[in-house]
Amino acid sequence: MDKPQLGIIGAGQLGRMLALAAYPLGIRCHFLDTQAASPGGQLAPIITAALDDFEALRTLAERVDVLTFDIENVAVDMLQRLSRRTPVLPQPDVVAVAQDRLAEKQLFRALGIPTADFVSIDAARDLARAAAELGWPIVLKARRLGYDGRGQRIAANATELAAAWDDLKRVPAIAEAWVHFDRELSLIGARSASQGPIFYPLSENTHREGILVTSVAPYEDPELQRVAQGFVDSVMARFDYQGILTIELFQTEHGLVANEIAPRVHNSGHWTIEGAETSQFENHLRAVLDWPLGATDLRGYAGMVNFLGSMPSAREVLSIRGAHLHCYGKQARPARKVGHCTLLDEDKDRLLARLEPLRRLADEANQ
Amino acid sequence: MDKPQLGIIGAGQLGRMLALAAYPLGIRCHFLDTQAASPGGQLAPIITAALDDFEALRTLAERVDVLTFDIENVAVDMLQRLSRRTPVLPQPDVVAVAQDRLAEKQLFRALGIPTADFVSIDAARDLARAAAELGWPIVLKARRLGYDGRGQRIAANATELAAAWDDLKRVPAIAEAWVHFDRELSLIGARSASQGPIFYPLSENTHREGILVTSVAPYEDPELQRVAQGFVDSVMARFDYQGILTIELFQTEHGLVANEIAPRVHNSGHWTIEGAETSQFENHLRAVLDWPLGATDLRGYAGMVNFLGSMPSAREVLSIRGAHLHCYGKQARPARKVGHCTLLDEDKDRLLARLEPLRRLADEANQ
Numbered sequence: 001m002d003k004p005q006l007g008i009i010g011a012g013q014l015g016r017m018l019a020l021a022a023y024p025l026g027i028r029c030h031f032l033d034t035q036a037a038s039p040g041g042q043l044a045p046i047i048t049a050a051l052d053d054f055e056a057l058r059t060l061a062e063r064v065d066v067l068t069f070d071i072e073n074v075a076v077d078m079l080q081r082l083s084r085r086t087p088v089l090p091q092p093d094v095v096a097v098a099q100d101r102l103a104e105k106q107l108f109r110a111l112g113i114p115t116a117d118f119v120s121i122d123a124a125r126d127l128a129r130a131a132a133e134l135g136w137p138i139v140l141k142a143r144r145l146g147y148d149g150r151g152q153r154i155a156a157n158a159t160e161l162a163a164a165w166d167d168l169k170r171v172p173a174i175a176e177a178w179v180h181f182d183r184e185l186s187l188i189g190a191r192s193a194s195q196g197p198i199f200y201p202l203s204e205n206t207h208r209e210g211i212l213v214t215s216v217a218p219y220e221d222p223e224l225q226r227v228a229q230g231f232v233d234s235v236m237a238r239f240d241y242q243g244i245l246t247i248e249l250f251q252t253e254h255g256l257v258a259n260e261i262a263p264r265v266h267n268s269g270h271w272t273i274e275g276a277e278t279s280q281f282e283n284h285l286r287a288v289l290d291w292p293l294g295a296t297d298l299r300g301y302a303g304m305v306n307f308l309g310s311m312p313s314a315r316e317v318l319s320i321r322g323a324h325l326h327c328y329g330k331q332a333r334p335a336r337k338v339g340h341c342t343l344l345d346e347d348k349d350r351l352l353a354r355l356e357p358l359r360r361l362a363d364e365a366n367q
Numbered sequence: 368m369d370k371p372q373l374g375i376i377g378a379g380q381l382g383r384m385l386a387l388a389a390y391p392l393g394i395r396c397h398f399l400d401t402q403a404a405s406p407g408g409q410l411a412p413i414i415t416a417a418l419d420d421f422e423a424l425r426t427l428a429e430r431v432d433v434l435t436f437d438i439e440n441v442a443v444d445m446l447q448r449l450s451r452r453t454p455v456l457p458q459p460d461v462v463a464v465a466q467d468r469l470a471e472k473q474l475f476r477a478l479g480i481p482t483a484d485f486v487s488i489d490a491a492r493d494l495a496r497a498a499a500e501l502g503w504p505i506v507l508k509a510r511r512l513g514y515d516g517r518g519q520r521i522a523a524n525a526t527e528l529a530a531a532w533d534d535l536k537r538v539p540a541i542a543e544a545w546v547h548f549d550r551e552l553s554l555i556g557a558r559s560a561s562q563g564p565i566f567y568p569l570s571e572n573t574h575r576e577g578i579l580v581t582s583v584a585p586y587e588d589p590e591l592q593r594v595a596q597g598f599v600d601s602v603m604a605r606f607d608y609q610g611i612l613t614i615e616l617f618q619t620e621h622g623l624v625a626n627e628i629a630p631r632v633h634n635s636g637h638w639t640i641e642g643a644e645t646s647q648f649e650n651h652l653r654a655v656l657d658w659p660l661g662a663t664d665l666r667g668y669a670g671m672v673n674f675l676g677s678m679p680s681a682r683e684v685l686s687i688r689g690a691h692l693h694c695y696g697k698q699a700r701p702a703r704k705v706g707h708c709t710l711l712d713e714d715k716d717r718l719l720a721r722l723e724p725l726r727r728l729a730d731e732a733n734q
Binding site: 020025026042277295297311315319322325326329 | 706
């Protein structure tokens with residue numbers, strides 16, 4: 001399998017960057033997504049179909065050696081059926097957990113990974129139990145289909161909590177105790193059938209309204225790095241994991257608290273394209289094909305700024321020395337991730353200062 | 368023009384790497400070449416036609432904002448006609464010179480750039496004049512359509528010279544005095560309508576049977592760097608050049624001697640993808656669109672090995688730590704450039720040692 005064909009379910013920016021990393025390796029990508037002109041569909045063959053169209057998924061599977069995905073909201077039963085003839089990596093079992101915030105929290109508990117206290121909300125009476133057990137404020141999250149802060153509400157009291165659940169249309173949810181954190185971090189690891197896990201360094205992330213706006217790496221704290229690697233390692237070991245796995249973390253006064261996992265390449269690792277010897281995208285490809293994993297050595301400090309809503313002018317971005325621009329080929333839409341830009345620097349303070357003009361351009365384009 | 372459409376005449380590996388650099392910048396590439404499954408055609412729209420099919424070229428021109436090329440053997444009169452409605456960059460005038468080894472040598476002379484002594488060969492009597500003026504050995508080259516050592520013969524005496532010209536089917540040719548050189552170098556510069564030129568450092572190149580096999584950069588010699596930059600600068604200034612320009616040089620005991628120019632990205636600059644802050648491909652795109660040029664700062668020493676004939680196993684290449692693999696998506700064929708691989712290192716001697724296993728893999732695949 002030296003010129004492998006890879007199927008990617010979902011052709012968003014993550015799929016696009018996987019395909020851009022795949023071509024130089026001699027890997028041909030084939031997408032499935034709802035829009036032919038999606039970010040990935042612009043540069044590789046695409047089957048246009050709903051993500052839960054099993055016939056279309058099967059057609060994709062028949063064309064490729066391995067299936068992966070750039071979005072975890074794919075029907076797990078379909079992934080399991082597909083996996084009988086074509087490997088689906090990372091494994092559908094992990095996808096099932098990542099899709100369901102309750103299963104995810106239960107996994108963390110089972111593995112001894114600290115996470116926020118939580119109460120499962122299936123009926124109105126569970127709200128009172130959550131109030132009694134968790135204190136205020138409470139973060140209410142739909143169990144399924146949440147990302148970028150969607151399907152989340154913060155409630156300061158019982159009235160707000162009831163209203164929040166109404167707002168979520170009373171879907172199965174999870175109430176979480178509020179975590180007082182100092183900062184948000186994430187860690188990305190890679191593991192293949194025969195190698196790993198290997199890890200990138202911790203990335204420090206800032207969000208706005210639940211959406212990632214900047215990542216800066218490495219966040220240098222050997223003890224936290226060791227603990228976070230242990231978290232990722234234990235999740236990976238549980239599933240005999242193959243691919244890139246990301247864990248989002250809160251740093252609190254009591255140590256690291258796991259927030260969620262993503263069984264895929266992650267926005268907080270986009271800086272690895274320029275900032276690491278091997279990008280998360282290339283290592284995901286290597287991992288699912290069981291090719292040797294690539295070194296995660298750093299090239300100084302890296303800072304990434306997301307472009308939300310609409311792209312700033314390419315000319316203006318590129319007038320910033322060392323700016324590495326990444327357009328996703330998307331139409332503008334409020335709060336939509338349409339691109340990002342990365343800077344590298346040997347000096348962290350200088351990097352942070354150099355990110356400022358980039359953040360201003362991002363803010364101006366996000367009006 | 369913030370989401371520009373770029374036409375690329377020729378869809379070989381250079382076009383492919385231009386397109387891979389273009390997607391992240393939000394630039395859409397459109398190719399024209401004879402084969403739909405060409406390296407570039409695998410990842411961007413392609414018009415399948417002969418490179419001298421003017422109707423097809425015009426169709427391409429109508430679809431794009433700027434035209435460029437990944438091969439210089441395109442009919443200059445057609446480029447000039449196309450340029451009346453769509454900018455063709457680098458300019459057709461430079462292409463005319465780069466296509467014709469006699470014009471190229473005359474340009475070097477006109478600009479005071481040292482080059483080998485030469486005699487134009489249009490008739491059999493010119494061979495005797497060459498012998499008298501140049502001494503032996505003589506390098507006989509067809510004036511047009513030469514690359515990778517094609518259309519070149521070395522002659523040790525008058526009999527061989529006559530046979531060499533017969534071998535070249537008595538096309539218009541140029542006889543050059545043999546240059547005794549210590550090493551082969553090349554320099555790449557970028558210039559836009561409003562900026563530059565900027566330069567990459569000298570690259571040291573080794574060839575086998577006229578085909579590039581390795582490049583190592585930077586070749587550190589401030590005086591040679593200054594002189595070579597002067598050569599590129601003077602060629603660029605002559606044409607108000609826009610794009611990447613490469614000059615191939617011999618280092619001799621009397622200093623640098625220019626061998627040829629290429630009005631395009633160049634094999635000896637492939638190491639810039641990982642080894643420089645901005646690759647030659649990205650800077651060519653920025654230059655022809657008159658976007659700000661990107662920094663050419665280095666990331667240590669870079670070494671590139673070409674894969675000729677057929678690709679080694681991806682698994683084997685990637686088992687070499689820090690190996691950056693680039694497959695061109697071509698069928699195997701003797702002496703054909705099918706891919707390359709780049710390594711980076713802070714230490715030059717260590718880099719050279721680390722290149723050895725890569726060269727062995729390349730040699731094994733080139734049987």
